[in-house]
Amino acid sequence: MIENMGYRSLVVLEHLGKIAQFALRIVVCLLGRPYRIRRIVADVYDAGVLSLPVVCLSGVVVGGTLSLLGYTTLVRFGAEEALGALVGLSVIRELGPVLTALLVTGRAGSAIAAEIATMVTTEQLDGLRMMSVDPVDFVVSPKALALLIVMPLLAGLFIVFALMGGYGVAVGLLGVDGGSFMASMEGSVKFWNDVIGSFSKAITFGALTGLIATYRGYISEPTAAGVSAATTGTVVVGSVAILICDFFLNGFWGV
Amino acid sequence: MSEPEEPEFRIAFDGVSLKRGERVIFDGLSCGFPRGRVSVVLGGSGAGKSTLIRMIGGLQRPDSGSVRVAEQDITGFSERELFKVRDRIGMLFQGGALLDSMTVAENVALPLREHTRLAEMDIESEVDRRLVAVGLSDTGHLYPRELSGGMSRRAALARAIVMDPEILLVDEPFSGLDPINVRRIEALLVDLNRHLDLTLIVTSHHMASSLRMADRLVFMVDGIAIAGPPDDLLKSADERIVEFLIAESDSFAEHHELDVTPLMDRRTTPDRRKNS
Numbered sequence: 001m002i003e004n005m006g007y008r009s010l011v012v013l014e015h016l017g018k019i020a021q022f023a024l025r026i027v028v029c030l031l032g033r034p035y036r037i038r039r040i041v042a043d044v045y046d047a048g049v050l051s052l053p054v055v056c057l058s059g060v061v062v063g064g065t066l067s068l069l070g071y072t073t074l075v076r077f078g079a080e081e082a083l084g085a086l087v088g089l090s091v092i093r094e095l096g097p098v099l100t101a102l103l104v105t106g107r108a109g110s111a112i113a114a115e116i117a118t119m120v121t122t123e124q125l126d127g128l129r130m131m132s133v134d135p136v137d138f139v140v141s142p143k144a145l146a147l148l149i150v151m152p153l154l155a156g157l158f159i160v161f162a163l164m165g166g167y168g169v170a171v172g173l174l175g176v177d178g179g180s181f182m183a184s185m186e187g188s189v190k191f192w193n194d195v196i197g198s199f200s201k202a203i204t205f206g207a208l209t210g211l212i213a214t215y216r217g218y219i220s221e222p223t224a225a226g227v228s229a230a231t232t233g234t235v236v237v238g239s240v241a242i243l244i245c246d247f248f249l250n251g252f253w254g255v
Numbered sequence: 256m257s258e259p260e261e262p263e264f265r266i267a268f269d270g271v272s273l274k275r276g277e278r279v280i281f282d283g284l285s286c287g288f289p290r291g292r293v294s295v296v297l298g299g300s301g302a303g304k305s306t307l308i309r310m311i312g313g314l315q316r317p318d319s320g321s322v323r324v325a326e327q328d329i330t331g332f333s334e335r336e337l338f339k340v341r342d343r344i345g346m347l348f349q350g351g352a353l354l355d356s357m358t359v360a361e362n363v364a365l366p367l368r369e370h371t372r373l374a375e376m377d378i379e380s381e382v383d384r385r386l387v388a389v390g391l392s393d394t395g396h397l398y399p400r401e402l403s404g405g406m407s408r409r410a411a412l413a414r415a416i417v418m419d420p421e422i423l424l425v426d427e428p429f430s431g432l433d434p435i436n437v438r439r440i441e442a443l444l445v446d447l448n449r450h451l452d453l454t455l456i457v458t459s460h461h462m463a464s465s466l467r468m469a470d471r472l473v474f475m476v477d478g479i480a481i482a483g484p485p486d487d488l489l490k491s492a493d494e495r496i497v498e499f500l501i502a503e504s505d506s507f508a509e510h511h512e513l514d515v516t517p518l519m520d521r522r523t524t525p526d527r528r529k530n531s
Contacts, residue, residue, distance in 0.1 A: 119354075122350055122352060122355075123348045123349075123350060123352040124352050124353075124354055124355070126309075126314050126348065126352065127346070127348055127352030127353070127354070127411075128354075129312075129314060129334075129337075129341070130312050130314070130341055130344065130345075130346040131341070131365065131366045131369065131414075131418075132338040132339075132341045132342055132366075132369070132370065133365070133366075133369050134334070134338075
């Protein structure tokens, strides 16, 4: 058993090393010419615009749910005016970036991993290599950068929709005063600490998802099972990595 | 069989060995491919034909031995160094390997856009010229998924030759195609070899096409290669070659009802041909 654990630890360490190397290759490709703006824009569209409905809808529902749950608790203490602060802080500091990252990993990350893995299976990446075109530069880097770009934008949108959902339920359904809802939110949310912190979290999650999705696709076996393993691996590893990363960001930097 | 004297090998394998897990793919394989000729690599499934081609392109590295391409030993080359070698090589993959997010014209234009400073107008006319050459003049705007198997392979051929390579590697160009498309692709490949003086290496188990095209045959058997001019090899008494030819001529005769008696005469086992 100990031997098995040791072997598994070595495999994990080896993968971590390879991911670090892969990340470095992506950065080098992105910094060097050509800049592949058209491919990046196309990938931003695929990952971002097509994720809009799911992110907006989830935002409204999560904001509304928070209001409902928060109100039932706060009203017992006669503190329902603090509902704005509760919804605002939870959505901006924590739920916005984390839930968006999880949604984008499931929606766009898995799609990117599946696309790259299919390109491995159908020899498209080998085809690029034979044309002296580096697949990391041509295919992988634009997709990884696209996820990094869209994550903070989608998280921002998620937060806006969640606040709208929270406000709508609190004011329209539960009869909380709109002015005090907004005032309590404004009083408790700090721009530098909460908003910028949330933004940095989203960027970190974007980089993480982009790296994991592209790496899983790139190293996949050239078979149908390989494509499926890449997709599942991206969602599972990506989601867990986001949650672990969130814990450390909260713990060390208070973000 | 000893290697006959050849004028000049553009590509040469020397003592190449490769294992995949416990399975031996190449076991000290040595053979050469002459400049400007059509070499056809024959062998059963799993004999290592595609691996051989991938090794020439540097997509697969041997465990030991050396692979020389255009006077350079590419065995220890880095990816960057391989790019320089690949500039001289075109490769047609079995499935075409066209990028499915791009149209046919964009696929063919890709090497030009990546490696030349040609104006957009010149790129377009060059792409048109190549598509006309492979008989796909009106398909530039289509996506690979909208093409049939034969069309897809011809589009991939247009992309493989757009940079005027010196060496063209073609992996199983005839598999899964109807006889008309087989003839069409065969004619295209032979034309390319004649007009552009390409060193052409084709893997196949399509016996009829191979015999029509080949200046040189390379049989892959038991991890080694037996190479030579077709006439010599077809007369060979090497039982591994005879075995392969008989198996192929069986299926060829069944499907085409042609007279392959010259091959059948040399069989050592009882007649297994169903239609005889």
